[in-house]
Amino acid sequence: QQQVKQSPQSLIVQKGGISIINCAYENTAFDYFPWYQQFPGKGPALLIAIRPDVSEKKEGRFTISFNKSAKQFSLHIMDSQPGDSATYFCAASTWQAGTALIFGKGTTLSVSS
Amino acid sequence: NAGVTQTPKFQVLKTGQSMTLQCAQDMNHEYMSWYRQDPGMGLRLIHYSVGAGITDQGEVPNGYNVSRSTTEDFPLRLLSAAPSQTSVYFCASSLSWTGANEKLFFGSGTQLSVL
Numbered sequence: 001q002q003q004v005k006q007s008p009q010s011l012i013v014q015k016g017g018i019s020i021i022n023c024a025y026e027n028t029a030f031d032y033f034p035w036y037q038q039f040p041g042k043g044p045a046l047l048i049a050i051r052p053d054v055s056e057k058k059e060g061r062f063t064i065s066f067n068k069s070a071k072q073f074s075l076h077i078m079d080s081q082p083g084d085s086a087t088y089f090c091a092a093s094t095w096q097a098g099t100a101l102i103f104g105k106g107t108t109l110s111v112s113s
Numbered sequence: 114n115a116g117v118t119q120t121p122k123f124q125v126l127k128t129g130q131s132m133t134l135q136c137a138q139d140m141n142h143e144y145m146s147w148y149r150q151d152p153g154m155g156l157r158l159i160h161y162s163v164g165a166g167i168t169d170q171g172e173v174p175n176g177y178n179v180s181r182s183t184t185e186d187f188p189l190r191l192l193s194a195a196p197s198q199t200s201v202y203f204c205a206s207s208l209s210w211t212g213a214n215e216k217l218f219f220g221s222g223t224q225l226s227v228l
Contacts, residue, residue, distance in 0.1 A: 006155075043203050043219030044156070089156060101158070102158075103155045106156075
């Protein structure tokens, strides 16, 4: 049973466009929703994260939108740049001690110049 | 400050061989974990530890063993390698034992091929 479903699997966006990646979750106990960015040959790195007490969080060109009732959250990359080309993973976890971060399957973003 | 260090970066094994993937962190992190990354499958948790002497299984633990004798080290052992274990392995750590709700720091990965 996949607990975090991510779409699309791949995405091609023109430079300057908006990239949108969506995730849906099933476990209502999840209360932490990070996004990780991974460049080829590197380990993932935390990009931005949100907790369910807010509906949106923005850091620079990156924004997480969170819809608790729909159990969905999404990453928006404004003014997408070729340097944003990477694989993006959404994830979710609960606050319970010892629980683990559950990742989506990833989205490969290519920003064409 | 090296962060999370994984060795080796690349490894080729024959079916049935055993080996240990090393992971060390110098940030005094309580939480450490191992993930495997396969195309189209994302990152799947193998084992994790919330402190020295404490380990637990993740989503895909079969064929792997771990131990945590020190805060710094969290080795992953493949007991009898199988082609299905061909993957890229990532070690990750975070500051506190709540682990999942903190920023995870990942190593650069070990690419393992089992022939």
